[in-house]
Amino acid sequence: MEKTWNNKAWFLVLPVLLLVGFSAVIPLMTVVNYSVQDTFGNNVFFWSGLTWFEQVLHSRRFHEALLRNLAFSFTILAIQIPLGIFIALNMPRKGIGVPICLVLMALPLLIPWNVVGTIWQVFGRVDIGLLGRTLAAMGINYNYATDPVAAWVTVIVMDVWHWTSLVVLLCYAGLVSIPDAYYQAAKIDGASRWSVFRYIQLPKMHRVLLIAVLLRFMDSFMIYTEPFVVTGGGPGSTTTFLSIDLVKMAIGQFDLGPAAAMSIIYFLIILLLSWVFYTVMTNYDSGR
Amino acid sequence: MLELRNVSKTVGAETHIDAVDLTLEHGSLNVLLGPTLSGKTTLMRIMAGLERPTSGSVWFDGADVTGIAPQRRNVAMVHQQFINYPSMSVYENIASPLRLAGLDRKTIDAKVRKAADLMKLTPMLDRLPLNLSGGQQQRTALARAIVKDAALVLLDEPLANLDYKLREELRAELPRIFAEAGSIFVYATTEPSEALLLGGNTATLSQGRVTQFGPTIEVFRRPNDLLTAQTFADPPLNTILLDKKGNRFLLDGGVGLPVPVEATSAPDGSYTIGFQPHHLSLAPAGPDAVGVTARVTITEITGSESFVHLAYGDAAWVMLTPGIHTFEVDETIEVFIDPRHLMVFDPAGRAVHSPPLAA
Numbered sequence: 001m002e003k004t005w006n007n008k009a010w011f012l013v014l015p016v017l018l019l020v021g022f023s024a025v026i027p028l029m030t031v032v033n034y035s036v037q038d039t040f041g042n043n044v045f046f047w048s049g050l051t052w053f054e055q056v057l058h059s060r061r062f063h064e065a066l067l068r069n070l071a072f073s074f075t076i077l078a079i080q081i082p083l084g085i086f087i088a089l090n091m092p093r094k095g096i097g098v099p100i101c102l103v104l105m106a107l108p109l110l111i112p113w114n115v116v117g118t119i120w121q122v123f124g125r126v127d128i129g130l131l132g133r134t135l136a137a138m139g140i141n142y143n144y145a146t147d148p149v150a151a152w153v154t155v156i157v158m159d160v161w162h163w164t165s166l167v168v169l170l171c172y173a174g175l176v177s178i179p180d181a182y183y184q185a186a187k188i189d190g191a192s193r194w195s196v197f198r199y200i201q202l203p204k205m206h207r208v209l210l211i212a213v214l215l216r217f218m219d220s221f222m223i224y225t226e227p228f229v230v231t232g233g234g235p236g237s238t239t240t241f242l243s244i245d246l247v248k249m250a251i252g253q254f255d256l257g258p259a260a261a262m263s264i265i266y267f268l269i270i271l272l273l274s275w276v277f278y279t280v281m282t283n284y285d286s287g288r
Numbered sequence: 289m290l291e292l293r294n295v296s297k298t299v300g301a302e303t304h305i306d307a308v309d310l311t312l313e314h315g316s317l318n319v320l321l322g323p324t325l326s327g328k329t330t331l332m333r334i335m336a337g338l339e340r341p342t343s344g345s346v347w348f349d350g351a352d353v354t355g356i357a358p359q360r361r362n363v364a365m366v367h368q369q370f371i372n373y374p375s376m377s378v379y380e381n382i383a384s385p386l387r388l389a390g391l392d393r394k395t396i397d398a399k400v401r402k403a404a405d406l407m408k409l410t411p412m413l414d415r416l417p418l419n420l421s422g423g424q425q426q427r428t429a430l431a432r433a434i435v436k437d438a439a440l441v442l443l444d445e446p447l448a449n450l451d452y453k454l455r456e457e458l459r460a461e462l463p464r465i466f467a468e469a470g471s472i473f474v475y476a477t478t479e480p481s482e483a484l485l486l487g488g489n490t491a492t493l494s495q496g497r498v499t500q501f502g503p504t505i506e507v508f509r510r511p512n513d514l515l516t517a518q519t520f521a522d523p524p525l526n527t528i529l530l531d532k533k534g535n536r537f538l539l540d541g542g543v544g545l546p547v548p549v550e551a552t553s554a555p556d557g558s559y560t561i562g563f564q565p566h567h568l569s570l571a572p573a574g575p576d577a578v579g580v581t582a583r584v585t586i587t588e589i590t591g592s593e594s595f596v597h598l599a600y601g602d603a604a605w606v607m608l609t610p611g612i613h614t615f616e617v618d619e620t621i622e623v624f625i626d627p628r629h630l631m632v633f634d635p636a637g638r639a640v641h642s643p644p645l646a647a
Contacts, residue, residue: 181367184338189385190359199384203375 034260052261062262064237065245066269069221072156072241076220079160081213084167089201091172102172105165113162117229120158124230144231148238151231155239158226163216170212174205210281217277221270242266289313290335290440290472295344297330297496304330305341306496312472312489314439317463319483319504320476322493322519328476331493332442335474336363348439361440364433368445370425372417378404378428379413385436403435406465423454434469443475447482459485480522484508492519510642514633517562523595525631526605527562537561540601545578546627551641554632559640562631565595568607569624577624584615598623 035052037045056062091101111119126132126143135142144154178200186196224243227233233240233248240248246266250259290312297305305327312318320328333339334346337358345354353361364385372381382403386396404410407427417425426446433441447455463486466473477483483490483504490508491501492515499516500507511517518525530537535552536544537559545561547554572579582598582605589595589612596607596615607623615621632641 179369179371181369181371184333184336185365185367185371187338188336188358188363188365190357190388199373199375203373 031260031263034256035264038257048257052257053265056258056262056265061237061245062242062265065240065242068238068240069223069242072223073217073220075156076159076163077213077216079156080164080167080216081209083160084164084212085171085205085209087164087168088171088175089197091168093176102169105168105172108162108165109169111162113225114229116158116162117226120154120161120226121230124154146235148235151235151239154230155223155227158230159220159223162226163219167212167216170208171205174208175201178204210278213281214274214277218270218274221273289347289349291347292331292335293345293347295331295334295341295346297327297334297339298342304496305334307344308496308498310491310498310501312474314472315470317466317473317475317486317488319486319488319490320474320493321478321480321483321490323478326493326519327496328493329444330496332365332444332474332476335440336365336442337361362436362438363440363442364436364438365442366426366429366433366444366446368448370417370422370429370449372425372428372432374416374418377414377416378409378420381417381428382409382431382435385432389436399435403431406434406468407431421454422450423458426450426458430465434465437469437471439471441469441471441473443473445476445478448478462486480508480520483520490520492516494519506645509645510639511631512639514560514562514637514639517631517633517639521564523565523606523608525562526565526568526603527560528600528603528605529558530561531558532556539578539580543578543580545625545630546576548627548630548632548641548643551632554634554640558635560633560635560637562633563625563629565606565608567626567629568598568605568609569626570607570609570613570621572624573626574628576627578627579622579624581620582623584617584619584621586617587613587615589613596621596623 036047036049038048038051039045087105091105092098108116123129124132124142124144126136132142141147142150144151182200182204183196186200191199222243223241224247227239227241228244228247231239233244237245242262243266246259246262249255249262290310292308292310295305295308295310296303308331320331322328330339334341337346337353337356340355345352347353348361372378373384376384379400382400383396386399391399400413401410404413407430409424409427409431412420412424412428417428420428426449430443430446433443447458450458459482462475473488475486475488477486487504489502490504492499492507492511494515499519500512507516508520511520514527518527530539530545532538532547532554533544533556535547537547538544567573569577580600582600585597585599585604587594587596591612592610594609594611594613596609596613598605598607598621629643630641631639631643634640
């Protein structure tokens, strides 16, 4: 059959191209532009090549922030994924409990990032916070403003509180889609609770789990608001993640060039790690 | 021998199974035939031990197994959906019940290969179930059920989700597979033709009750009551309420349908006459055939046969006739009823007369 070519149809795509151009491509190009130039003010720019990239890649500050990010993301995944699966497995499948649990689970997800930060900042304060005072009364020395361990624990617990629900909801969706006949078959086989989980529920959930891991990884790797509100990156620089460092550099110190270079590197790292995650997990899926 | 003794199952106010008595022998194939929601699956779940009857008991080889868990009953079940362990290969899937039974590696391997061979799965043993066609997935599930050498094998509409061709193919193989194992097979289906093709025994189910149980052909040809006859007919059984006077059933316009000899002694009154769609024809099938004038409502052509839907008075009939016919809607045609195949039911629905088994 002859294909019909209608070049006018391209005009229909134009608005989208313009929109994407203004919202994504042009800003990104601005950053690229900054990253290869230097300025001493007065809007005068000098070509600086890849100097900024070299500087950022060799700076200890960047390495430390990157390590913190990786440590944070992996800790988050190690807690949220098993915890999410565990909660989803124990959620009711029918009756009045279902909507109650779903609403309870969805609540943290509806709270804006900075509000979550503020909630925990107040909650954990030793002088007025419920958690801080309780812990102090129990004789536990907890002060996220001075103790790095306490600061890390706070940021992690906060993220777990905020985002485990997402994993729970995704896993729950995967679980309820398993036909009842699978459980009957397992029952007739005399399979144990663990076998049912290992050979029916986990394989049936692995697609949503893949999405959950990816989403949680990308999101936690870009963490900014909550630690910024609670610890401001401190004490010292112990909770200064890449994003916080980036903002400090760009807006605090106004080092536009290095900041632009850093944001491009940051973006590429996220892209690369996400791709690695995705490839590994999908290959694992089809490889067997 | 599996016995259901007066088994009932109620959930809330709803009765799912209503006082079922059933005895199934070793080495037999038993079809549970009934429409959707007639209780086939619930009955199977009770047989498997997945559900406990509200009252009554289940006996196996003379022992009461009513409260015993399914894994201790030596049963296997195949579902309408293709149920296999998704992350295990076909081999591991077939082997799974044997591994749980704790058999040694060599025995397992031999049994799995034999079952795979029987189900024509040998080339797919290393694949994952999801990478197989629907037919192969269901073969895997069947192999898992067979390999166990279970005393009771339950098949809950195993072919319903397969496409037409695969269904025909697998159905043709099933009797051979059943014959090789010595188990009690129970096969649930909604299709009367499937019951007839499988043979064995058939229990017709209607609203949770077993209306009749016996050799399939006997239940089909000589149903005890109108409900059984209607359950075991597709296209639906043609029926009409007629008055019997002496040796005639009175039809419109004075023509009479001869009363079968065995039923002539029955008292006069109104009876429900039933006959299968292929016992209506365009030309008299025998010397006794009676012609009536009916109105065509629709004609469906399958290729070699035509389903002609007819209205005769208040009755809606279907005629299954060879060849292709293109009748106009509302055209009136003369059709012939073959009185040799009439079923006669009294007002309570009990059979007064049924046609002979073979004819």
